[in-house]
Amino acid sequence: MHITTYATAERAAQAAARLVLTRLAAQPALVLGLPTGNTPIPLYRALVRAHRQGRADFSRATTFNLDEFVGVGRGDAGSYRTFMTTHLFAQVNLPTRRAHVLDGCAPDWRAEVARYEALITRAGGLDLVILGIGRNGHLGFNEPAPTLHARSHRVTLRPDTRRANAALFDGRWRNVPTQALSMGIATILSAREVVLVATGASKARILARALLGPVTTRVPASLLQAHPNVSIVVDRDAAGNL
Numbered sequence: 555m556h557i558t559t560y561a562t563a564e565r566a567a568q569a570a571a572r573l574v575l576t577r578l579a580a581q582p583a584l585v586l587g588l589p590t591g592n593t594p595i596p597l598y599r600a601l602v603r604a605h606r607q608g609r610a611d612f613s614r615a616t617t618f619n620l621d622e623f624v625g626v627g628r629g630d631a632g633s634y635r636t637f638m639t640t641h642l643f644a645q646v647n648l649p650t651r652r653a654h655v656l657d658g659c660a661p662d663w664r665a666e667v668a669r670y671e672a673l674i675t676r677a678g679g680l681d682l683v684i685l686g687i688g689r690n691g692h693l694g695f696n697e698p699a700p701t702l703h704a705r706s707h708r709v710t711l712r713p714d715t716r717r718a719n720a721a722l723f724d725g726r727w728r729n730v731p732t733q734a735l736s737m738g739i740a741t742i743l744s745a746r747e748v749v750l751v752a753t754g755a756s757k758a759r760i761l762a763r764a765l766l767g768p769v770t771t772r773v774p775a776s777l778l779q780a781h782p783n784v785s786i787v788v789d790r791d792a793a794g795n796l
């Protein structure tokens with residue numbers, strides 16, 4: 555596990571973007587796993603900038619987002635699909651048909667998660683997954699629990715996670731759906747390369763538990779310790795307890 559600390563969140567985002575751009579240049583048909591949240595916004599901004607400057611071609615890439623809220627449609631303001639369209643998909647030349655996000659409104663969620671897993675397999679698996687970390691240690695929406703789901707599944711969100719996502723729902727955490735679909739932890743860990751980006755003092759405590767503490771499903775991000783190819787990209791504030 556390589557941990558690199560940068561002075562600011564912006565520098566950390568630029569470093570993560572450089573890594574994505576390097577992998578994309580070497581392998582234009584890259585299969586990426588992508589997160590939502592505040593953390594990746596400057597990273598997406600850097601990728602969009604690179605694309606506009608002719609330094610990033612997504613025309614052959616495929617992306618799979620980590621998660622989506624149940625009952626929130628792809629056009630709804632609070633959906634992660636909308637978030638991704640705003641911050642990345644509509645601003646680069648990634649073909650829409652290869653920008654995958656779980657469908658939170660699928661009539662049969664079991665069929666939807668099975669479809670998603672099959673798509674990832676058909677794409678040849680994830681080459682590179684970019685992750686944020688929840689303040690409770692979640693990855694995607696794999697919440698702390700006595701056991702975790704290996705593959706994509708439906709999950710009940712914890713109140714703290716709903717509060718963390720309130721901004722997408724007019725600042726009202728009670729409006730945040732109680733359930734989500736999430737890529738499974740084994741699917742995430744099956745990526746050939748993982749980059750975790752964490753910025754801000756609010757992540758310092760959980761980051762130290764995840765990287766230095768015991769490997770436990772109570773801190774899903776701690777399972778990254780078992781992955782052979784992980785880079786941790788942090789700013790100084792998030793690195794405070796390392």
Ligand code: GLP
Binds near residue numbers: 589592685694719
């Ligand atoms: C959400 C997402 C996670 C993300 C987390 C952290 O809950 N489902 O994938 O890592 O938020 O978000 P932020 O970067 O805003 O702290």
